[in-house]
Every structure is written in C-alpha cells, then in structure tokens.
Amino acid sequence: MSGTLLEVTDLRKHYSQRRGLVSVLTGQGRVIPAVDGVSFYLRENETVGLVGESGCGKTTIGRTVLRLTDPSSGRVVFDGRDITSLSRAELRPLRREMQMVFQDLDAGLNPKMRVREILREALTVYERPSDAEIASRIRELLEQVNLKDSKLANFPSELSGGEKRRVGIARVLAVRPRLIVADEPTSALDVSIQAQVVNLLRNLQKHLGLAYLFISHDLPVVELVSQKVAVMYLGRIVEMGLAENIAHQPRHPYTRILWSSLADKQSTEVSLYARASATVERERRTWGVFDFEQPASGCRFAPRCPLYQDKGRPAVCTDPASEPQLRNVGHGHVVACHFA
Amino acid sequence: MMDAPLLAIENLRTYFYSRVKRAFIRSVDGVSLHVARGETLGIVGESGSGKSVTALSAAGLVTAGPGVIGGRIDLHSNGARRNLLDGLERYVHVTEQDGRVMAVEKDERGWRKHAEKLMAGVRGKEIAMIFQNPRSALNPYSTVGKQLVETIRLHTNLKGENEAKERAIHWLERVRIDSPRLRFDNFPFGMSGGMCQRAMLAMALCAEPSLLIADEPTTGLDATIQSRIVELLAQLKAETSITTLLISHDISVIQRLSDRIAVMYGGTVVETGRAAEVLAEQAQVRHPYTAALLASIPSAETIRRKSYLQAIEGEVLDTIDVPRGCRFYGRCNRVTEAIRDRCAGLEPPLAEVAPGHKLRCWLHPAAPSPSRTNAAPETPA
Numbered sequence: 221m222s223g224t225l226l227e228v229t230d231l232r233k234h235y236s237q238r239r240g241l242v243s244v245l246t247g248q249g250r251v252i253p254a255v256d257g258v259s260f261y262l263r264e265n266e267t268v269g270l271v272g273e274s275g276c277g278k279t280t281i282g283r284t285v286l287r288l289t290d291p292s293s294g295r296v297v298f299d300g301r302d303i304t305s306l307s308r309a310e311l312r313p314l315r316r317e318m319q320m321v322f323q324d325l326d327a328g329l330n331p332k333m334r335v336r337e338i339l340r341e342a343l344t345v346y347e348r349p350s351d352a353e354i355a356s357r358i359r360e361l362l363e364q365v366n367l368k369d370s371k372l373a374n375f376p377s378e379l380s381g382g383e384k385r386r387v388g389i390a391r392v393l394a395v396r397p398r399l400i401v402a403d404e405p406t407s408a409l410d411v412s413i414q415a416q417v418v419n420l421l422r423n424l425q426k427h428l429g430l431a432y433l434f435i436s437h438d439l440p441v442v443e444l445v446s447q448k449v450a451v452m453y454l455g456r457i458v459e460m461g462l463a464e465n466i467a468h469q470p471r472h473p474y475t476r477i478l479w480s481s482l483a484d485k486q487s488t489e490v491s492l493y494a495r496a497s498a499t500v501e502r503e504r505r506t507w508g509v510f511d512f513e514q515p516a517s518g519c520r521f522a523p524r525c526p527l528y529q530d531k532g533r534p535a536v537c538t539d540p541a542s543e544p545q546l547r548n549v550g551h552g553h554v555v556a557c558h559f560a
Numbered sequence: 561m562m563d564a565p566l567l568a569i570e571n572l573r574t575y576f577y578s579r580v581k582r583a584f585i586r587s588v589d590g591v592s593l594h595v596a597r598g599e600t601l602g603i604v605g606e607s608g609s610g611k612s613v614t615a616l617s618a619a620g621l622v623t624a625g626p627g628v629i630g631g632r633i634d635l636h637s638n639g640a641r642r643n644l645l646d647g648l649e650r651y652v653h654v655t656e657q658d659g660r661v662m663a664v665e666k667d668e669r670g671w672r673k674h675a676e677k678l679m680a681g682v683r684g685k686e687i688a689m690i691f692q693n694p695r696s697a698l699n700p701y702s703t704v705g706k707q708l709v710e711t712i713r714l715h716t717n718l719k720g721e722n723e724a725k726e727r728a729i730h731w732l733e734r735v736r737i738d739s740p741r742l743r744f745d746n747f748p749f750g751m752s753g754g755m756c757q758r759a760m761l762a763m764a765l766c767a768e769p770s771l772l773i774a775d776e777p778t779t780g781l782d783a784t785i786q787s788r789i790v791e792l793l794a795q796l797k798a799e800t801s802i803t804t805l806l807i808s809h810d811i812s813v814i815q816r817l818s819d820r821i822a823v824m825y826g827g828t829v830v831e832t833g834r835a836a837e838v839l840a841e842q843a844q845v846r847h848p849y850t851a852a853l854l855a856s857i858p859s860a861e862t863i864r865r866k867s868y869l870q871a872i873e874g875e876v877l878d879t880i881d882v883p884r885g886c887r888f889y890g891r892c893n894r895v896t897e898a899i900r901d902r903c904a905g906l907e908p909p910l911a912e913v914a915p916g917h918k919l920r921c922w923l924h925p926a927a928p929s930p931s932r933t934n935a936a937p938e939t940p941a
Contacts, residue, residue, distance in 0.1 A: 273782040377580060380875045381607075410606035411809065415856035415871035422868065437783050440858040444866065467863075477784065 225399055225431045226262040226285065231255055231294035233280050254280045256455035257294075264398070265425065267432040269446030269463065271439060271478065277455040278435045282401040285433065286318050287311055298399070316346050319397040323404035325384040328391060329376040335387055336372040342394035361390040364427075365420060382413035389420065393428075401433045406441060418445060439479060443467045448552075451475045454520045457546065459560075461553030471549060471560040473527040519544050519558070527559055534558070564636045565594035566803045567618065567771055572631035574610075574617045575654075575661060576624050578880075584626075584661035586879040587613040589827035591631075592910070595771070600797060600804040602818030602835065604811055604853075606876050609824040611807045615773045618805065619689050620644060620679040626664040628675075629654055637686050637770040644678050659882040685715045688764035692776035694756035698748040704759045705744035708732070708766055715767035731762040734799075736792055754785035758792065765802070773805045778813055790816055811857065815839050820916075823850050826877040826887035829910060833917035845913050847921050848894040886922065894923060 233255040255277040262268050270278045283289045285296055287303055296304050303314060322328065329338060339358050343349060349357065362369055365386040376384060385405070392400060405421065406414040418441055424430055436442050442449060443463050450460040451474065459472040470476045517540035522528045528537050536542055536558050546554040574588040588610040595601045603611040616622050618633055629652050633644040651671040655663040691697050699707055708728035709721070718724045725744070732740035735758040748756055757777060764772055777793065778786040790813055797804065797817065808814050814821060814835070821838045823831040831838060831847040838850065855870040862869060874891040883889060885904040895903050899922045902908075910918045911926030 273784060380878075382875055410876060411811070411853060412606060412856050412872035412876070415869035416873075418858075419868050419871055439783065440863060444858045444863045444869075464864075 223264055224261050225264045225266075225299055226433075227295075227297040228261065228281075228285060229259050229295040229297070231258045231281065231284060231296065232292045233277075233284050233289065234292045253455050255284065255291075258452075258455075258457055260450055260457065260460060262399070262431050262433060264431055265429045266448070267425065267434050267446045269442035269449040270433060270435045270452060271437060271442050271449060272452035274437070276452045278452055279403055281452075282320065282403050282433060282435050286315075286320055286401055288320070313346075316395040317397050318399040318401070319392040319395065321388060321392055321400060321402045321405045323407060325381055325388065325408050326376060328388055329384060331376050333375070334372065335374055335376070335379070338376075338387060338391055339372075339394060342391045346395055357394070361393055364393060364424065365390045366416075380413075381409050382416060385409060385413075385417055386420070389417075389424075393424070397430070399431045399433070401435070403435045404437070405434075407436065407438065414441070421445065439467070451478065456520070456556065457554075458521065458557070459553075459555045460546070461555075462551065465551065465553050471553070471555040472521075472557050473525050473560065474521050477526075518542060519556075521557075527557070531559060563597055564641070565634075566597045566636055567805065568594040568632070568634040568636075569614070569618060570632040570634070572614065572617055572633065573629040574613050574622060575626055575629050575664060577626060577664075581878075581880060583880045584664060586661060586827050586882060588617060589879060589882065591824070591827070591829055593822050593829060593832065595803055595805055597803055598801045599819040600806055600817055602806045602808065602814035602821045603824055604808060604814045604821060605824035606809060606853075608826075608876050608878065610827040610879070611809075611824045612775050614824070615689070615775050615805055615807050618644075619687050619773055620675060620683055621689070625668065626652070626666045629664065629666075635682065635686060635771070642678065642682075644682065645675075646678060648674055648678075659884060660880065684711070684769075685767050686769055687771045687773060688767055688769035689773040689775065690757070690760045690764050690777055692779045694760040695748055695753065697760055698756060698763075700748055703745050703747055704732075704751070705729075705746075708744075708759075708763055711763050712766050727766065728762075731766045732759070734765070734796070735759070735762045737762070752785075753781050754789060757781065757789055761792070761796070765796070765800070769802070771803050771805065773807070775807045776809070777806075778808065778810065786813075793817055811839070811853065823847065823853070825849050826882070827879045828887060828920065829918075830888065830920045831918065832910075833914070837914070837917055845917070845919065845924050847888075847919050848892045848923070849888045852891075852893070886920070896923075899923065 232253065235252045235254055236250070258281060260268060270281065272278050280289065284291045291304055294304070295302055298314060298318060301314070303311060333341070336358065339361060340354055343354055343357050358372070359369070367383065367386045367390065371379065371383060376387070379387065402421065406417050409417060421432065422445060425432065434442060434445055446463045448460065449463045449466040450457045451466065451472065452458065453474050459466065459470065459475045466475060467479055470479055518538040519525070522537040528534070544556045544558050546556045548554050570592045572588050572591045573586070576585045576587055578585050591610065591614050593601065603614065605611045613622065617628050622628055628645065630649050631645060635642055635644060648671055651667040651674070653665040654661060698704070705725070705728055708731065709724045712718055712724040712727050718727055729740045729744055732743055737743050737755060737758050751759065774793070778789050781789060794817055796802070806814065806817055818835045820833065821835045822829045823838070831850050837843065839854070852870070852872040856872060858869060872891050877887055885906055886892070886908055889895065889903045892903070902922045908920050908922045908925070910920045911924070912918050913924050913926060
C-alpha cells in the first residue's frame with residue numbers, strides 16, 4: 221500500500237538580508253523568498269526529484285521539510301502529523317523517521333571516530349541495544365550498503381569518496397528512517413562511483429520501501445531514479461509531473477531549456493551539450509540575469525522566457541496581479557505558465 | 561609537410577608526498593601526449609587519474625612537493641622549440657622498490673631557479689590557463705578591467721593605458737559579456753560564477769597565447785550556465801582556432817569540444833585517439849575503462865527501462881602501490897583466462913590499434929610490434 225507519507229502545503233521560507241549598519245539597527249532589510257509557496261506530496265516507496273539551478277530553493281525545501289530550518293509559513297505533514305508546529309521535544313521521535321543525506325561527503329562523519337564508532341553511535345541514539353545486537357546490526361548495515369567490514373577500523377580520512385558516501389548512508393539507515401532527503405547525493409563523486417551510489421539508493425528503496433526526496437541538478441540521474449519530478453525556479457515549482465513526461469513532454473519553457481541541453485543526446489550514449497538549432501540561439505540571447513533582488517512582477521520567469529518574446533511580450537506575463545498558478549494539464553502533470 | 565605539434569609531453573612524471581598516508585603518490589606516472597596546432601585535446605578521467613596534474617605540470621604550476629620528477633615538455637611556438645623541463649632531471653633522484661616510491665631527493669632550490677628560467681616568457685604569455693574556480697583566480701581587490709589591462713600591457717605590445725583598455729573591452733565582448741563597458745569597472749564579487757569564468761577566459765586569451773589550458777572550466781557551475789560556457793568555448797574555438805588542452809571529468813563536455821581525446825587512469829594514458837573514434841557508440845576496439853566509463857552514464861535506454869546503471873566495481877586506483885600489471889586490472893570486467901597472467905603481471909604498452917588510435921590493454925595489442933611504445937611523441941603517418 222502506498223499511502224501519502226509527506227505532504228507539503230504552501231511552504232514558504234523567507235530569509236531577511238541585512239546589509240550595513242543602518243539596516244541592522246532599524247531592523248529593516250530585504251526579504252529573500254528562498255521558497256515561495258511550494259506544495260507537493262510524497263508517497264511511501266516513491267521518489268520525487270527536485271531540480272533547478274542553484275539558488276532556486278531546492279536545498280531549503282529539503283531542510284525545511286525536515287525542520288532543520290523552520291518555515292516562515294505553510295504546512296509540512298509527515299505521516300498524518302503536522303510537524304510545522306511541533307516543539308523540539310515533540311519532534312525528536314519523528315526525527316528518526318526522516319533523515320537527510322548531505323552533499324558534503326564528510327558531513328556527519330566525525331573525523332576522530334572510526335567507522336565502527338560512527339555506526340555504533342547512530343544505532344544507540346534512539347535505542348539501547350546490547351553489544352551483540354549492535355554487532356549484528358552493524359554487519360547488516362555493511363551488507364546493505366555493500367561495504368567491506370575491514371573498513372570498520374578506519375577513520376573517515378582513510379576512506380575514499382565512495383566509501384564515505386556509503387558510511388554516510390549506513391549511518392542514516394541505522395535509525396530505520398522512512399523518508400530520506402538526499403541533497404545532491406552523487407555530485408561530489410566520480411562518474412564510476414556515482415553509478416554505484418545511484419544503484420545502491422535504488423536497491424535500498426526496493427528492499428526497505430524508503431521514500432526519497434531526491435535533490436539534484438543531474439537531470440539524467442533524476443529522471444532515472446524518480447517517479448515524479450518537480451522543476452523549481454526562483455523559489456516556486458513551475459512544473460511537476462511524472463518523470464518521463466517532464467523529460468520528454470515538458471510544457472514550461474524553463475523545463476524545456478533545462479532539458480534541451482540533453483535532448484540531442486537521445487540517439488547517442490553520451491550526453492551532448494549540442495544546442496545547435498535557431499531557437500536555442502534565440503534562447504541564449506534572451507537569457508538574462510537570474511536575480512532574487514529584482515523580482516519580476518507577474519511571472520518570475522518572464523525576463524528570461526523565450527515564449528514571452530515569441531508571443532510579443534504579452535501584458536499578462538508581467539501583470540503583478542496574475543502570477544501564473546500551477547494548473548493541471550492531465551495525468552497529474554501541472555504547469556505554471558499562461559501559455560504552455 | 562608534417563607540422564610539429566605545438567605541445568609534446570613525453571614520459572612526464574609528477575609525484576606528491578602524502579603526509580596522511582606517509583607515502584608518495586604517483587599522480588602522473590609516465591604520460592606522453594601531444595597537442596597539434598589548432599586542435600583541442602580533451603583529457604578525461606576520474607579524480608586522482610592525474611589529468612589536472614598533467615596540465616599543471618605543463619604550465620609549471622605544481623607547487624607541492626616533490627612535484628615534477630622528470631620527462632620532457634616540448635613547446636614549439638614562434639618558430640622556436642624549447643623543452644620546459646630541459647636539464648632539470650639532474651636535480652632529482654628517485655628510489656623505487658616493488659612499484660612503490662621509497663624516497664625522492666630533490667634539490668628544490670636548484671630546480672626552481674632553473675625551471676623559472678625555462679618558464680620565463682612562457683607562462684601567461686605562451687601558455688594561458690583557466691581554472692575550475694574562476695573567482696579564486698581573480699584578484700578580489702581589483703576590478704576586472706584593471707586586471708585585464710594589466711595582463712594586456714604585460715604580454716602584448718599595447719603598452720598605452722587607453723589602447724589597452726579598448727583591447728580589454730574588446731575581449732570582454734568576445735567572451736559575450738553583456739555591456740562590457742559597464743562590466744569593465746566591476747569587481748569579481750559583483751559578478752556571477754558564469755560571468756567570472758568568462759572574465760577569466762578573456763584574461764587568458766587577451767595575451768594571445770599559443771596554448772590555452774582549460775582545467776575543468778565548467779565544473780561547479782549550474783547546468784544551464786555550464787552548457788553556455790561550453791557553447792562559448794566552442795564558438796571561440798571556431799573563431800580563433802586556438803590550441804587547447806581541455807581537462808574535464810564530464811565526458812559530454814569533452815565530447816562537445818575535443819578533436820582528440822586522452823583517457824587517463826591511475827596516472828597514465830590508457831586510450832587516446834580522435835574523439836569521434838574513441839567515443840563512437842559502436843566502437844569495436846575500446847579500452848575496458850573507457851567502455852565502463854561510458855556505460856556508467858545513464859543512457860536514454862537505461863532511463864526508459866528504468867534499469868540499473870552499469871557501475872564500475874571497486875574504487876579509483878590510488879597510485880601509491882602501483883600494481884605490476886595493468887592498472888585497471890582490479891576493476892576490469894573484460895579479463896579473459898587467456899590473458900589473465902599478462903594483465904596481472906605486466907603493464908600493457910600504449911599500442912597503436914588504428915592510425916592515431918592507441919590503447920593500453922592486452923586485449924588489443926598492436927598488430928606489428930607490441931613491445932615498442934612511447935618511442936616517438938608523434939606518429940609519423
């Protein structure tokens with residue numbers, strides 16, 4: 221049965237930026253809407269991919285979903301419980317069910333602890349197992365992440381990138397989570413090791429029924445691991461749907477640009493950045509600056525949008541009163557564009 | 561008439577000492593390659609394969625010890641031919657035992673003094689370089705324009721302030737920076753990563769170098785910006801036909817920009833040839849490592865069928881204890897019983913399997929004489 225595990229409704233996270241003495245003293249600063257009204261849900265045993273350029277709010281969503289940062293407004297419901305209003309103490313038992321794999325390979329690996337101690341610590345955070353139980357659980361974890369037990373005596377600095385990633389995943393699995401937010405889990409790794417880790421994550425999902433929120437800028441990997449993909453632009457989801465639809469029938473002009481860099485490789489086995497067509501040339505010329513500080517009124521993608529240029533700069537795109545909302549275009553595919 | 565290659569590296573060796581591992585790492589261990597005038601050679605490989613260190617060695621920018629140990633780096637430019645490592649070997653003595661480097665004695669002062677003499681007028685002028693992190697290569701206290709003007713006045717015969725400024729703006733325009741006159745007065749921190757990389761590129765090209773070394777020029781940038789920098793490099797290549805040594809771990813970048821490719825593994829070149837040939841989808845003759853590298857990238861077919869990726873098992877070779885046999889042997893899935901002994905016991909030579917296409921693999925020993933390798937930097941054919 222795949223019930224809804226995580227439901228995010230109208231999530232917002234605004235950071236205030238204070239520059240200079242005056243704005244610090246007066247308490248006034250600019251507000252940066254890192255996440256600006258995002259809604260999605262995630263079922264058990266399902267992967268939702270989150271893609272977009274850096275600075276679009278992908279990581280902030282990941283962190284806010286786990287309450288590593290508090291949202292400004294909106295609701296995050298995990299397994300039927302609204303976690304946005306829970307206190308730290310109330311949150312603690314839920315923490316073990318939602319875990320995060322960070323981009324940084326060294327995050328969470330104490331450099332002064334051996335791998336065995338790192339795993340033992342993770343196993344004893346919520347429970348008090350006996351030494352025999354710990355030993356058997358460690359063996360089980362090593363098997364799950366495909367790591368040799370000779371590595372147990374090593375310090376993190378003695379491990380390779382792929383091994384560090386495996387220990388990081390084992391450490392997360394130690395508390396038996398149901399949801400894992402994986403923030404760029406492969407981007408710090410070499411190509412050959414990336415493939416190992418992607419396979420590992422998919423295997424774990426199959427055997428443990430994990431749900432992943434998979435944050436990445438590597439489009440082919442996202443398409444491969446995810447059932448659904450959400451495309452973000454400047455703090456909002458501009459398009460969301462089944463992975464194959466997003467990749468092969470994108471509606472939003474931004475999604476098209478993202479995938480157009482990969483489109484031509486379909487026939488060959490290597491991804492190409494070949495973007496030779498005339499439309500792409502036009503896209504390039506209209507590709508303005510990506511900037512939170514000068515938010516466009518109306519559709520926030522309009523300043524960079526090739527469709528906006530094509531349609532002869534329609535007024536509706538820049539009308540502050542009509543920012544495009546996500547609308548259903550069939551098969552659970554939603555897109556926020558007036559014309560797509 | 562054969563034109564001599566602009567850059568010919570022969571049997572280059574660069575070692576480092578790792579305090580953590582208390583051992584010498586053979587980052588570059590006998591690399592030979594050449595870049596012909598006007599061509600782009602792409603070096604692809606995983607981290608630790610020695611691709612960046614090869615480039616840094618060529619530019620004389622290796623600072624950690626012991627650094628460059630030996631080899632030849634021939635640069636043919638302006639009608640002159642010079643070996644950038646000429647006579648440096650006498651400052652170094654290496655002691656080796658069972659594939660492990662035990663000690664390196666290097667007269668650091670003597671080497672440096674001599675090397676700087678050989679490098680004078682080469683680095684920055686003949687060989688320019690752009691790096692992975694452009695912001696760290698720009699001076700944060702000076703405007704982009706000032707830094708460009710400085711480079712132009714140093715390396716070209718435009719010595720006047722105003723004409724140098726005009727040339728600087730011209731180069732900012734060439735690298736497609738919008739409103740170059742305004743950007744001229746920008747500090748690096750006021751510019752995005754992609755823009756910094758463009759400025760960096762302008763700075764490298766404004767000295768009109770013979771060779772551009774681009775070390776991971778797109779790594780760390782956003783996907784959309786990456787493809788735009790790649791596009792810019794492709795355009796500049798078409799416009800200026802500058803000779804380029806391109807280093808990247810991203811095969812798609814290498815494929816888009818390179819005429820020829822060198823695949824590196826464990827400090828050596830394992831395959832080299834024309835890009836179209838080495839990366840051809842249906843290539844019959846291919847190094848197992850190149851094949852595995854290509855297979856580990858999600859293909860359209862893999863994605864459609866949601867199948868598992870073909871990962872290369874094991875870890876990237878650390879080049880402390882170099883095995884006696886093939887460096888890829890431990891991870892190779894193409895070893896057959898017939899050649900297993902050779903794979904494990906003897907390092908295969910870089911053998912020519914087709915004109916200009918060389919492999920270092922016992923599966924494909926060259927037809928005529930597999931024993932002679934690294935004989936000439938350039939195959940006369």
